[in-house]
Amino acid sequence: MERASGSMKHRASLRDIAAETGVSIATVSRVLNDHVNVAPRTRDLVLQALERRKQDTRQRTVYVRCPYVLTDYFGLIVSSVAETLKLHGVRLLLDAGESAQHTEALRGLPGQEDVHGAILILPPEEGDELVALAQAGFPFVVVDPRTPPPPDIASVSAAHSSGARAVADHLISLGHRDIAVIAGPSEWLAGDARLAGHRSALAQAGVLLTPDRLRCIEPTTAEGRRAALELLAPQPRPTAVVCFSDKVAVGTMQAARSLGLKVPQDLSVVGFDDIDLSEATDPPLTTVRQPLQEMGSIAVTQLMRMLDGHRPEALHIELATSLVVRESTASA
Numbered sequence: 001m002e003r004a005s006g007s008m009k010h011r012a013s014l015r016d017i018a019a020e021t022g023v024s025i026a027t028v029s030r031v032l033n034d035h036v037n038v039a040p041r042t043r044d045l046v047l048q049a050l051e052r053r054k055q056d057t058r059q060r061t062v063y064v065r066c067p068y069v070l071t072d073y074f075g076l077i078v079s080s081v082a083e084t085l086k087l088h089g090v091r092l093l094l095d096a097g098e099s100a101q102h103t104e105a106l107r108g109l110p111g112q113e114d115v116h117g118a119i120l121i122l123p124p125e126e127g128d129e130l131v132a133l134a135q136a137g138f139p140f141v142v143v144d145p146r147t148p149p150p151p152d153i154a155s156v157s158a159a160h161s162s163g164a165r166a167v168a169d170h171l172i173s174l175g176h177r178d179i180a181v182i183a184g185p186s187e188w189l190a191g192d193a194r195l196a197g198h199r200s201a202l203a204q205a206g207v208l209l210t211p212d213r214l215r216c217i218e219p220t221t222a223e224g225r226r227a228a229l230e231l232l233a234p235q236p237r238p239t240a241v242v243c244f245s246d247k248v249a250v251g252t253m254q255a256a257r258s259l260g261l262k263v264p265q266d267l268s269v270v271g272f273d274d275i276d277l278s279e280a281t282d283p284p285l286t287t288v289r290q291p292l293q294e295m296g297s298i299a300v301t302q303l304m305r306m307l308d309g310h311r312p313e314a315l316h317i318e319l320a321t322s323l324v325v326r327e328s329t330a331s332a
Contacts, residue, residue, distance in 0.1 A: 016308070021045050060307065061091040061114055062300075066121040067101040072275045073292065074121065077143060080296030081119055088304055110136040117303050119296075122146050139306040141299045147189050154312045156299045156319070160190045163288040163321035164197025167242055167270050170286070170323055172205045175332035176240040176268060180213040180231045182224060182252065184244035191216065191244065194272065198242055219244045224251025232259055232267070239268065239332045246271035246278045249285055253328070264330035274324050283327035291319045 014032075018025045023042055030038050031046040064081055068074050078096065085092050093115060095105060101124050109118060110133070118140035123130065127150050133140060134153055142155040149155040171179055181198050184191030195216075202209055212234075215227040224243060231238060232255060243249035249271030253263055261267050263283060271278055274289035298319070302312040 017046060017049050020049050020308075060089075060116045061093055062303065063093045063095065063109065063112075063115045063118040064121070065105060065118065065123065066094075066096045067124060068096070068098060068122065070096055072277065073273060076275075076292040077121055077296045080293040081121075081143075081300055084297040084300035088300065090304075106130075106133050109133065109140075110138045117307050119143060119299050119303060139303060141303045141306075141312075143295050143299045145189055147187070149316060152315065154302050154306070154315050156295050156302065156317045157189070158290040158295065158321050159318045160193035160321075161197035161200075163272065163290070163323075164194040164242075165201045166321070166323040167272070167288060168198045168201030168205075170325065170329065171240045171242070171268060171270065172201065172207070174240075174268065174329060177205070177207050177332070178213075178236070178238045179207065179209075179240045179242060180238040181209060181215075181242045182227045182231070182244060182248050183214065183216045184219050186216050194244065213238060217244070217248070219248050221247045221251040221254075224248030225255045226251075228252035228255035229258070232256060232261065237267075240329070241267065241269050243269065243271050246273045246275050246285060246287055249287070249328075250277060250281060253281060253285075263328050268329040268332075270329060278324075278326070281328070286326045286329040287324050289322045289324050291321070294319055 014025045014028050017028045021028070023046065027038060027042060028046055031043050062085055064078065066074050066078050070078055078094070082092050106125055106129055109115060116139070118138070120140055121143045123142060123146060127147055130142065130153055131150050140154075142149055142153060144157050145155050168179070179202065181195065183195045186192060186195075199209055213231065215231065217223040217227050224247065228241060228251060231241065241252050243252055249269050252269050256263055256267050256269070263269050269285065271285045271287035272290070274287045278285040278287045298317060302317070305312055
């Protein structure tokens with residue numbers, strides 16, 4: 001396997017050098033193998049490109065900012081970023097933990113000569129700060145943007161709206177019509193997009209999401225439990241609850257249990273993210289799988305294109321989600 005991996009990386013390097021110099025892959029190969037039938041000017045062109053690439057690889061450091069505790073959600077993204085950067089021979093400078101939310105880290109990045117690019121995971125900064133960073137000529141990619149990213153800023157996220165539609169469609173197919181939603185913060189891109197997806201699917205089935213069936217919260221287990229108690233205590237209670245995240249869903253299941261309700265016999269519960277926790281609940285949680293590792297690796301690929309002087313293949317990439325049906329949902 002080691003040999004095959006090295007061969008693939010070698011072919012990728014040949015393609016990169018060929019694209020940069022405008023010569024064929026075969027010509028690059030002949031230069032590398034010191035064949036005589038290559039024009040001196042072409043040989044110099046290829047050798048200079050190779051040397052630039054070696055120097056860039058030696059010098060490159062990417063700043064990765066994740067201003068949150070590295071749980072199984074953020075940890076998967078950061079691990080994928082780290083592994084992909086290592087494949088490119090790039091050093092990683094990690095700034096993680098909630099204390100990073102209170103630093104003005106972005107303003108100083110353009111002046112750091114030893115940092116060449118950045119990957120910002122769910123950045124808390126306003127859009128104008130990201131625009132200022134881009135206008136300073138500093139290359140970066142946003143992963144899982146908190147707010148809609150400005151037009152010229154590269155971002156990678158999951159398809160929140162379609163994932164939320166799949167959840168609502170699943171419950172509707174099981175006969176549920178009285179469905180409550182515990183949504184995320186309304187000012188978050190993910191919270192707004194998922195809520196829009198839920199509303200759209202419910203409306204298509206002729207179901208109106210009324211204010212008494214909706215709560216917008218910070219996505220924690222404790223807040224999920226509190227919101228679920230508010231939704232489930234009055235009669236008639238909903239037959240299903242859609243949750244912003246798996247952690248919120250765990251809080252909802254705790255609330256249901258405290259009220260003597262069984263999941264899914266009395267109440268169907270759905271999460272979002274498909275973190276490890278979702279398989280450890282009792283019963284295992286129906287949820288939406290986010291491609292967290294793919295988000296990290298694609299962000300690195302986009303950033304490497306920028307560091308090589310190319311435009312990203314697409315500025316705003318949305319990766320498909322998938323519904324994972326387990327045992328926390330049943331017929332109404």
